[in-house]
Amino acid sequence: MIEPPEFILVEDSDEDADTVQQAALRCSTPVRLCRVLTGDACLALLQQTRPELPALVLMDLNTPGMDGRETLRLIKSDPRLATIPVVIVSTSANPRDLDYCYRAGANAYHLKPVRHSEHLQAMVEVLAYWLDRVVAHPNRRVLP
Amino acid sequence: MSVADAAKPLAWHGQAYSTKRFGVSITDCDSEPVQTPGCVQAHGALLVLRPTDLTIAQVSENSADVLGTAPAALLGRPLQELVGPAHSARVKAVLLQPEIERNPSYVFTHTAAHTGLALDVSVHTVDGVAVLEFEATGRDASEQRDFYALIRRSVAQLQGATTLSALGDIACTEIRALTGLDRVMVYRFHDDGHGEVVCESRRDDLPSWLGLHYPAQDIPEPAREVFRQTWIRPLRDVDGGLAELLPLTHPDSGRPLRMTHCALRGPSVMYTEYLRNMRVTASLTMSIRRDHKLWGLIAGHHYSGPFDMPYELRAACELVAQIVSLQHAAAEEREHAAYRQRIDSVQQQLVTQAAQEGGLAALLDGPPTLLDGLDTGGTALYHRKRWWCAGSTPAEHELDALRDWLSTRPEMLSRDRPLFATDQLSAHYPPGLAFSGVASGVLAIALSRSAKNLVLWFRPETAQTVRWGGNPHDKPTVVGPHGARLTPRASFELFVESVRGRSKPWLAVELEAALRFRMLMMELIVLRADQLAGLNADLARSNDELDAFAYVASHDLKEPLRGIHKYAHQLAESAGLLGEADHQRLAGLTRLTLRMDSLLDSLLHFSRVGRAELQLEDCEVGEVVEEALEMVAARRGDKPTRIDVPRPLPRVRADRVRLREIYTNLLSNALKYNRQATTTIELGWLAPHEAAAHPANAAWPAAAGAQTVLYVRDNGIGIEPRHLDQVFKMFRRLHGRDDYGGGTGAGLPIVKKLVERLGGVVWVESTPGQGSCFYFSVPTDDGPPNPE
Numbered sequence: 036m037i038e039p040p041e042f043i044l045v046e047d048s049d050e051d052a053d054t055v056q057q058a059a060l061r062c063s064t065p066v067r068l069c070r071v072l073t074g075d076a077c078l079a080l081l082q083q084t085r086p087e088l089p090a091l092v093l094m095d096l097n098t099p100g101m102d103g104r105e106t107l108r109l110i111k112s113d114p115r116l117a118t119i120p121v122v123i124v125s126t127s128a129n130p131r132d133l134d135y136c137y138r139a140g141a142n143a144y145h146l147k148p149v150r151h152s153e154h155l156q157a158m159v160e161v162l163a164y165w166l167d168r169v170v171a172h173p174n175r176r177v178l179p
Numbered sequence: 180m181s182v183a184d185a186a187k188p189l190a191w192h193g194q195a196y197s198t199k200r201f202g203v204s205i206t207d208c209d210s211e212p213v214q215t216p217g218c219v220q221a222h223g224a225l226l227v228l229r230p231t232d233l234t235i236a237q238v239s240e241n242s243a244d245v246l247g248t249a250p251a252a253l254l255g256r257p258l259q260e261l262v263g264p265a266h267s268a269r270v271k272a273v274l275l276q277p278e279i280e281r282n283p284s285y286v287f288t289h290t291a292a293h294t295g296l297a298l299d300v301s302v303h304t305v306d307g308v309a310v311l312e313f314e315a316t317g318r319d320a321s322e323q324r325d326f327y328a329l330i331r332r333s334v335a336q337l338q339g340a341t342t343l344s345a346l347g348d349i350a351c352t353e354i355r356a357l358t359g360l361d362r363v364m365v366y367r368f369h370d371d372g373h374g375e376v377v378c379e380s381r382r383d384d385l386p387s388w389l390g391l392h393y394p395a396q397d398i399p400e401p402a403r404e405v406f407r408q409t410w411i412r413p414l415r416d417v418d419g420g421l422a423e424l425l426p427l428t429h430p431d432s433g434r435p436l437r438m439t440h441c442a443l444r445g446p447s448v449m450y451t452e453y454l455r456n457m458r459v460t461a462s463l464t465m466s467i468r469r470d471h472k473l474w475g476l477i478a479g480h481h482y483s484g485p486f487d488m489p490y491e492l493r494a495a496c497e498l499v500a501q502i503v504s505l506q507h508a509a510a511e512e513r514e515h516a517a518y519r520q521r522i523d524s525v526q527q528q529l530v531t532q533a534a535q536e537g538g539l540a541a542l543l544d545g546p547p548t549l550l551d552g553l554d555t556g557g558t559a560l561y562h563r564k565r566w567w568c569a570g571s572t573p574a575e576h577e578l579d580a581l582r583d584w585l586s587t588r589p590e591m592l593s594r595d596r597p598l599f600a601t602d603q604l605s606a607h608y609p610p611g612l613a614f615s616g617v618a619s620g621v622l623a624i625a626l627s628r629s630a631k632n633l634v635l636w637f638r639p640e641t642a643q644t645v646r647w648g649g650n651p652h653d654k655p656t657v658v659g660p661h662g663a664r665l666t667p668r669a670s671f672e673l674f675v676e677s678v679r680g681r682s683k684p685w686l687a688v689e690l691e692a693a694l695r696f697r698m699l700m701m702e703l704i705v706l707r708a709d710q711l712a713g714l715n716a717d718l719a720r721s722n723d724e725l726d727a728f729a730y731v732a733s734h735d736l737k738e739p740l741r742g743i744h745k746y747a748h749q750l751a752e753s754a755g756l757l758g759e760a761d762h763q764r765l766a767g768l769t770r771l772t773l774r775m776d777s778l779l780d781s782l783l784h785f786s787r788v789g790r791a792e793l794q795l796e797d798c799e800v801g802e803v804v805e806e807a808l809e810m811v812a813a814r815r816g817d818k819p820t821r822i823d824v825p826r827p828l829p830r831v832r833a834d835r836v837r838l839r840e841i842y843t844n845l846l847s848n849a850l851k852y853n854r855q856a857t858t859t860i861e862l863g864w865l866a867p868h869e870a871a872a873h874p875a876n877a878a879w880p881a882a883a884g885a886q887t888v889l890y891v892r893d894n895g896i897g898i899e900p901r902h903l904d905q906v907f908k909m910f911r912r913l914h915g916r917d918d919y920g921g922g923t924g925a926g927l928p929i930v931k932k933l934v935e936r937l938g939g940v941v942w943v944e945s946t947p948g949q950g951s952c953f954y955f956s957v958p959t960d961d962g963p964p965n966p967e
Binding site (some may be wrong): 050053054128130147150154 | 735741742744745746748749772774776778783
């Protein structure tokens with residue numbers, strides 16, 4: 036049994052992962068983060084985390100191997116995992132991608148701005164919202 | 180020489196006819212009873228016998244001259260008294276044979292008692308009487324010639340003929356060789372009844388009549404009927420005179436003698452006059468029959484006095500005529516097969532060329548061309564909304580009208596044989612008279628179900644193509660009592676008049692060839708359609724690849740771009756180590772990454788514009804403009820801006836979101852490229868009829884004529900004329916990168932793509948320093964927008 040992370044970041048780009056790490060450091064409470072490079076790794080990790088589930092999966096759409104779309108579909112079609120909030124971050128503003136993700140059950144979709152300051156700010160807001168503000172599903176027990 | 184005026188009774192009305200007594204005139208020769216002329220040629224004598232007792236019922240009035248016994252001494256007497264018991268018995272025996280009916284047979288040679296001349300006697304039965312003909316043989320009674328040996332060679336040659344003209348040539352040559360006649364010709368009767376001299380063998384000093392056409396009336400129907408019943412018709416001496424039968428009708432039945440099969444039958448007055456006018460002194464005519472129809476005649480003319488044609492010689496000639504008739508179908512079939520083969524090989528070659536060169540132009544560039552297959556004067560092909568012509572054809576506007584008329588003909592809409600052929604177009608299509616010179620004959624095949632695409636072949640008016648080699652000032656022709664009409668020249672001229680507006684008829688083999696050509700063309704067109712479908716599939720594939728590329732560009736290029744941007748940013752943050760110049764370089768690096776990012780966004784957007792599905796609805800352009808103005812509000816900033824809408828904007832059928840995007844882009848440009856104190860933008864429109872009435876100029880596209888035209892006019896910086904064609908090109912900017920608020924140069928290309936996607940066109944009018952006006956049109960009908 037691994038101690039479950041509070042959220043999983045699926046991101047193959049080191050630069051973008053670094054930006055998210057910076058954002059995590061700016062959160063008011065410390066956040067346990069686990070970064071994986073691929074969708075396959077994400078699913079493998081989720082299979083091992085029980086009984087608790089992470090509070091958030093933050094996922095890039097274009098990841099090596101199994102891409103973000105397929106990973107999203109598998110998470111949302113698995114009864115045990117379906118309640119995990121999945122937030123997509125992508126450079127693509129293509130309506131087809133937006134449509135696919137929302138239909139597959141994505142909880143939010145964010146664009147990655149090129150401007151670093153905007154990108155960092157966006158990630159801070161996403162983490163603050165999903166980790167602090169929302170009331171989580173009952174199957175996520177918040178540790179004291 | 181037409182049928183007699185019905186009101187005017189014939190001269191011999193109510194009496195037995197005799198050529199000698201009544202004759203005919205040019206107007207009633209169609210009524211002439213040529214089969215019962217009541218007269219024989221005066222060089223021979225004719226007896227009509229009662230078959231039962233061989234008593235003489237009628238006798239030609241010249242019996243004293245020919246036989247040495249006056250009619251009075253013969254009538255009512257038995258034949259035996261004239262020819263002796265042996266010959267009489269021979270006749271009696273022959274009369275028992277059924278073959279003798281309407282088929283003269285030689286029975287014996289009679290020696291005239293008073294002159295000692297040998298007379299060939301032949302006998303046949305008709306209508307219950309026996310007919311005995313006595314003709315001078317022109318030779319000694321003991322002389323016998325073996326005509327079979329003579330014609331054996333002729334028969335072998337006739338059987339080897341591979342074309343109709345070869346067959347006719349052989350027949351003419353052989354008959355002339357057999358008989359010694361001065362001229363032997365083959366006349367051909369065309370479908371409309373008119374005749375043509377198609378083969379000829381003549382004495383060297385005579386003028387040629389080859390190619391002479393004459394009207395149908397020249398050989399009147401009664402004469403043609405004779406030639407359907409008998410194979411041969413001799414006229415020994417044009418000036419030989421006639422001898423009437425005594426009595427003129429049969430004493431028992433009161434009927435005139437049917438002389439159709441008599442070698443001695445007296446000729447028609449018209450015929451002898453026609454011959455006399457041509458200086459012909461004797462003639463021999465044979466029929467050529469094809470499938471029980473009279474196809475033509477073999478006509479022999481003699482110019483040097485009477486011409487004796489004894490029974491055996493006539494039999495030999497008759498055999499030749501019969502063999503020509505038998506061989507005729509085979510020779511024609513061989514001729515047509517050769518023609519068919521020639522057409523087919525040309526057409527195959529044409530279609531192969533067209534398939535290889537990938538265009539119909541190959542059918543007319545040649546060699547060979549469409550003209551080389553069928554025997555025609557011109558050809559025109561209509562396909563893909565244009566004409567392709569070769570040879571002599573009507574003008575294009577005449578072709579258009581003819582095509583429209585043809586497409587209404589039921590023949591052209593037939594599923595299996597969409598073909599129309601005529602040798603007299605103006606009879607069906609009166610406007611065709613205007614171009615009957617080049618196209619009296621038309622053969623059309625449809626290449627599409629609606630018959631709008633077709634191939635036409637044209638044949639010129641026959642009158643413009645026939646040339647009779649005969650010299651009009653030929654020494655001539657004497658003119659007889661019936662005038663100049665009865666001469667070959669007059670016949671030819673009459674013929675030329677009779678074929679105004681007509682062409683040579685189309686042969687069955689030509690119609691079939693046209694239909695085969697149609698099959699080849701249809702295959703070719705289907706092949707081309709397949710190739711086009713293939714190209715379209717390739718195009719669609721490459722569009723998809725482009726889309727995929729744009730997608731990859733937006734993602735895979737953006738990711739490293741963001742990385743670069745980030746490190747540049749972080750370097751700038753940890754500034755301590757760097758000098759001012761380094762800071763500027765880092766700022767430049769950052770700016771470039773941002774610019775590249777917006778270029779990638781534009782590219783992605785542009786690639787999506789043409790592909791997303793349209794949602795057509797009725798849009799109030801005024802509302803759409805309001806929304807667009809809101810979206811560009813930020814750009815207006817603090818600068819004074821006036822928006823004019825001279826009259827309420829219309830309602831159009833379009834995709835609302837895309838229409839708004841068009842306005843957003845145009846308004847954004849109008850706001851951006853302006854250096855006036857006050858930016859003025861006019862939003863207006865023209866209804867289709869107003870757009871159509873707009874004075875034509877280079878910029879105003881014809882395609883906008885039937886559409887609603889919307890425009891955005893500004894008082895901005897304008898566009899230099901030389902740049903006008905650049906503004907709609909992707910990533911083409913006319914100004915410095917950061918002038919006028921920057922921009923990627925994708926706005927107008929996207930507008931162009933959106934407008935075209937909605938089925939319209941976009942264009943611009945501009946005066947540098949004064950402003951630009953961007954026009955775009957929107958279709959007014961509910962028809963589908965342009966697929967591309």
